[in-house]
Amino acid sequence: MGANSQDTITKSDVIRVFKEFVTDYVNSQLVWGSDNIPFTEFVFSDDTDWGGTSGGIPFSTLTNAEFDVASDTITASDIFDILVDETANYTNLRYINAILFVSGSGGNTGTRLTPGTVFNETRLAHLDSSYKTTVDADQFLYGEDIISASGLDEQFQEMKSAWMTVAFGEEIQTHQVTVCHSSCHSSCHGSRGRR
Numbered sequence: 001m002g003a004n005s006q007d008t009i010t011k012s013d014v015i016r017v018f019k020e021f022v023t024d025y026v027n028s029q030l031v032w033g034s035d036n037i038p039f040t041e042f043v044f045s046d047d048t049d050w051g052g053t054s055g056g057i058p059f060s061t062l063t064n065a066e067f068d069v070a071s072d073t074i075t076a077s078d079i080f081d082i083l084v085d086e087t088a089n090y091t092n093l094r095y096i097n098a099i100l101f102v103s104g105s106g107g108n109t110g111t112r113l114t115p116g117t118v119f120n121e122t123r124l125a126h127l128d129s130s131y132k133t134t135v136d137a138d139q140f141l142y143g144e145d146i147i148s149a150s151g152l153d154e155q156f157q158e159m160k161s162a163w164m165t166v167a168f169g170e171e172i173q174t175h176q177v178t179v180c181h182s183s184c185h186s187s188c189h190g191s192r193g194r195r
Contacts, residue, residue: 026093032126033056053126057093087162094124095167096127102178115181135166140158
C-alpha cells in the first residue's frame with residue numbers, strides 16, 4: 001500500500017487505500033448500467049431498476065471528517081465500523097444474468113434468423129439503491145493500537161471479499177426477455193418472463 005509496517009497510518013492513507021482496494025476494484029468490474037444495457041430489448045423482469053451508469057459509484061463519500069478524531073493519526077477503534085459502512089455503499093453493484101430468447105420456428109429472412117437463446121451472459125450491473133445492504137466482514141484491526149500497514153492491507157482485502165459475497169449473492173438473479181421471431185404470431189410480441 002506504499003507504507004511499510006513501521007509507518008504510522010493516517011486518515012489520508014486509509015482513504016487512499018480504500019479507494020485502491022475497494023472502490024477502484026469494484027468499479028472496474030462493472031459492465032452494465034443505465035448507459036450500457038445487455039441488449040437492445042433488455043428490461044428487468046421484476047421491480048428492479050438501474051441505479052446508475054456503468055461508470056460505477058464515484059469515490060466521494062469517505063473523507064477525513066468521517067473519522068471524527070482530533071489528530072490525523074487514527075487507531076483501530078476509529079476505523080473498522082467506518083470501513084464496513086463504506087463498503088456497504090457499493091452493495092447495489094450486483095451480478096445479474098441476462099438472457100434474450102427468440103421464439104418462433106426460424107427459417108426466414110427477418111430480423112431474428114435464429115430461434116432460441118441468442119444471448120446469455122452474467123455481468124456486474126449497477127442496480128437501484130434498494131439493493132444496498134450491510135456487509136459481514138471479519139475484523140483484523142483491534143483495540144487502540146496504531147494500525148500497521150500490513151494490518152490495514154489485510155482489512156481492505158477482507159472488505160473486498162465481503163463485497164464480493166454480496167455481489168454474487170446466494171443466487172444470481174436471472175432476467176429473461178423473450179422476443180418474437182419475425183415469422184411468429186403477434187401474440188408473442190413483448191412477452192417477457194423471469195426464470
